[in-house]
Amino acid sequence: MSRRLALWIPLGLFVAFLVVVGFGLRRPPQTVLASRLVGKPLPEFDLPGRIDGHDGLKTADFRTGRPVLLNVFASWCVPCAIEAPQLAALKARGVTIHAIAIRDRGEDIAEFLARYGDPFARIGFDDRSRVQLALGSSGVPESFVIDGKGIIRHQHIGEIRPDQVDALVAKVEAAR
């Protein structure tokens, strides 16, 4: 009798397989990834500053009651240079922008800002990508909209293109 029952096991396994892939087929194809950190507070950090006129950056700097844009960038990153005019446009429209420089030297950043413009209020230096990873950011550039309580409201992956400036301003306004 047990052998008779055992012969149905392959069919049972096959039905389990069908259930799993049937589920997989009904799942809508995913094209936009929602950041897991949206809605969560910023991780605790305190990064040193290295450039005159720009203090370092720590978590407490975000709890001012006003939303800001946090830009993760580096002097060695070509797309970061490409997005510089868009950051300048955002600043001109009244958005405060803090920056985290990833694995960079003070003199290189100073040269980068001299060449492409300097839209930043504070610049913290993250030499080992610790804060970058804690933010859930895997590359440069990335930008985060942080509300006045230090909660992450939006994550923008890759460089900001000219046609995306309006949408980002709206995100910052919405975080007010």
Add this chain to the structure above:
Amino acid sequence: MIAELGLAALWMAAALSLLQLGVPALGLRRDDPAWIAAARPLAVAQGVLVLLAFACLIWVFAITDLSVKLVAENSHPDKPWLYKIAGSWGNHEGSMLLWVTVLAVAGAGIALLERRISGRMVAATLAAQAAIGLGFHAFLLFASNPFTRLDPPAATGAGLNPLLQDPGLAFHPPTLYFGYVGLSVAFAYAVAALALREVGPTFARAMRPWVLGAWVWLTLGITAGSYWAYYELGWGGYWFWDPVENASLMPWLAATALLHSVTVLATRDALRAWTVMLGVVAFSMSMVGTFLVRSGILTSVHAFAVDPRRGGFILALLAIYIGAALILFALRAGTVREGAPFDAVSREGGLVLNNLLLSAILGVVFVGTLYPLAAEALSGTKLSVGPPYFEATAGPLGLLLIGLIGAGPILQWRRDDPTRLARRLALPVLAGVIAALMAVAVWNARGALIVAAFAVAVMAAIASPIPLFRRKLRRTPLHVFGMVLAHLGVAVSLFGMAANAAFTKEALVAVAPGDSFALGDFTATFRGVDPVAGPNWTAIEAAIDVRRGAADPIRLTPQARTYSSPVTETTEASIVTRWDGQLYGVLGQQNEDGRWQVRLWWKPFVTLIWVGGCLIALGGIIALGGRLWRERRRHDR
């Protein structure tokens, strides 16, 4: 006209496959010899019609008929001739027509050539085959018609992905399809044997050449696909445990197990239910493989032809065929008599162990491939299963299996003496131990799995020819030579993998013209870059001279290519083969300071991986030829 002719042929073939299913099935029920005999001509006619449809598709691609949607989307008037032809199956619709073509031609082959088994068995097999064909015909005609017209015709073609413009890839999909379809024939035999209660040595001998042939094609397909990924993708890796690669590995594992168990059934009339089960599993794995590739359900570097509706269609076919076969198995296998008995230490025992290990490997690969999907279904978490899992699970099991490769063929049927086995294996085991010690002490290999791989490879290589010792070689059947060669190929391939894993040297540098850098024993000098042009691409080509000791320098010329239609950038690795390994160079981006990123590998004995794969396939071909020749001679007497 040609496209309409192809479509008409396809519709008629679909109608014939309905008859090929219905007429013999009714004939078998009513025991009507005329209806049973009708299966053969129906199968031949269907094969001819589908072949005609496929020829029409090749024709419209050859003349680049831009009023056919498929041609406009996948071809281009400027494309090299070979790739125009290959383009006909380098897309979803065409590849499905190729599948149906191979299936129908295989059916015609059975109808014309199969004389060993009863007419009833032939009719039941062809009916089962027609059932499979019918589903794929419906899929083609209702969900992926290759002959759809465009009105007005396109001005020009949309080209073919330049990554696919490669002789290796032109013949990679057909090779795998021959394998998959060969397994569908084995499946049809298994279903027929279950339905007619004829599970025995005769059935096994009829099924064996198909399994062997399918297995040879799958071996070639996997070997070629692996080499293609190695030289075309520019990562220097030969196997990525990508879902699509696993999709081709799983049928191969099942076919390998089936190949070994079918021999037990043919020779000793044992392992009956198990062999039938493997016949069903092997074809299921081909269907699962096709489904995973075509539905885009798993994220993969190979993602193409992603369309959930098509995925749903293939899944429905899978559910019907495999579900029905498994229900038949559950109902009938209980009535299959136990086969002939055997001892634990015997050829049968060895082959059972082989089958268990292969099934275990198949199990872990299957689970690893589908686990991300199951995890998401059950708990909503997204995760991916990478090479570490597969290496940690399939690796040791594979090593154990290959370690036993030497023992199996020298065991006697029914019963053997363990001490005799130990005596005959003493030399290979000793050689394996010495190889492990040398790998650690002399060549500085690290990692238990890698050292074990060296030991097992050497042991298996020395043990594999033992079945030929103390035999009159001229009277030894060809299939024994085939087996020895295939087993040797496994050892050779494993040695290549171990050497590549243990001793690969890699350098990633940013260099200006004239700069030199070291790579192991080699010194490489970057000479600079030059623009070059091909028929439908332009490229920047780097010149790197690599020198070992005082020998003449070896020139590597990796390219960064840009194709014109569609505009696509690819990296063309430059590979130079020496007797003891390959140099592999890739040209990357130019830095802002003007220096170029260059990546260079030295991969010792890496070519042995594919040489081994070819030896395995060659062994299979020799065994297949030997078997067919013997059967013919036996039949003539």
